[in-house]
Amino acid sequence: MRLTVLTGGATAERAVAFASAAQIVAALRSRAHQVYVVDTVAGLLTTEQETSLLGGAVGKELPTVAELEARERELLSTGLAELPVVQGADVLFLALHGGTGEGGTLQAILDVIGVPYTGSGALASALAMDKDLSKRLFRDAGVPVPAWFMTPVGPRDVTTVLGWPVIVKPSKQGSTVGLTLVKQAKDLDAAVRYAAQYDAEVLVEQFIPGRELTVGVLGDVPLPVGEIVPKHELFDYECKYTPGMSEETFPAKLDTKLARQLQALALTAHRALKLGGYSRIDFRLSPDGDIFCLEANTLPGMTRTSLYPQAARAAGIEFPELCERLCHLARNTGGARGG
DSSP states (O other), X not given: OEEEEEEOOSSTTXXXXXXXXXXXXXXXXXXXXXXXXXXXXXXXXXXXXXXXHOXXXXXXXXXXXXHHHHHXXXXXXXXXXGOHHHHTOSEEEEEOOSHHHHSSHXXXXXXXXXXXXXXXXXXXXXXXXOHHHHHHHHHHTTOOOOOEEESSOOHHHIIIIIOSSEXXXXXXXXXXXXXXXXXXXXXXXXXXXXXXXXOSSEEEEEXXXXXXXXXXXXXXXXXXXXXXXEXXXXXXXXHHHSTTSEEEESSOSOOHHHHHHHHHHHHHHHXXXXXXXXXXXXXXXXXXXXXXXXXXXXXXXXXXXXXXXXXXXXXTXXXXXXXXXXXXXXXXXXXXXXX
16 A cells, blocks of 8 residues: 555654654555655655654653644645645555644545545544543543533632542643643642643543553454553653553453443443544543543554553554554545544
């Protein structure tokens, strides 16, 4: 197949996108596909640029994105559709995280261009990126979620309804960017200001202690449940993308009935947002045995330390085959997309 990987982007997760792309490009080329790489900020990458940008490591520092946003807007509005490697691709593989690349804007543009792409469609992507809306849809579908407020919210509201500690995070962001665990009232305003640097809408959510669990969905089939034990108090940016900073177990050591319940809830959440192709649904299991759905990821990370490839491997699907399956899903069913 002729495949073009779209990556980079003008988001705080730009380095994560390049790290995902590095693994995807190598995997697809190992299966003898013709693969090109396009940065949605800079355009088609040369061989030298690929070598420089696709190093595979994420690092701890978040990029400054302000100067990149105008360049990305220009490419998406005028130049992307004109690139021969986009027009002539059998499938566009989206290795993007956050922002326009994951939140539905790029998907809407690609729908107009008419080339199949991996992952969910425009509406589904936008719904999943908006944590407030997605939580409402999960709740309506019978998937339990932590209680939450959208800002503005005061300490009295938290004390009365949510209890301390709480999670404060941007409504439309991923990779725990802008997220803070707030344990006392005096720190709430600072956490809200920090989250607001990444999105105007900020969510204040009940913190659920317990086990961190995740379920990938491939097509319409849930993958084995995984468990994450981070070195930090939370599964934060550093723990997600630094080798050795978390311990991941696939399949998780769970009672069979509980594992099946989590898989069923993941599939329900996937369908509630009309997701397609693949997704990863994250959960917490409280000490009392209650399950809470945290969020859905429409373009799960594909880095060396990412969870989704580990889930696939636990199901007997090695990474090159996984990437190829996602391409076939996109080509055969228009991306297997909802929305």
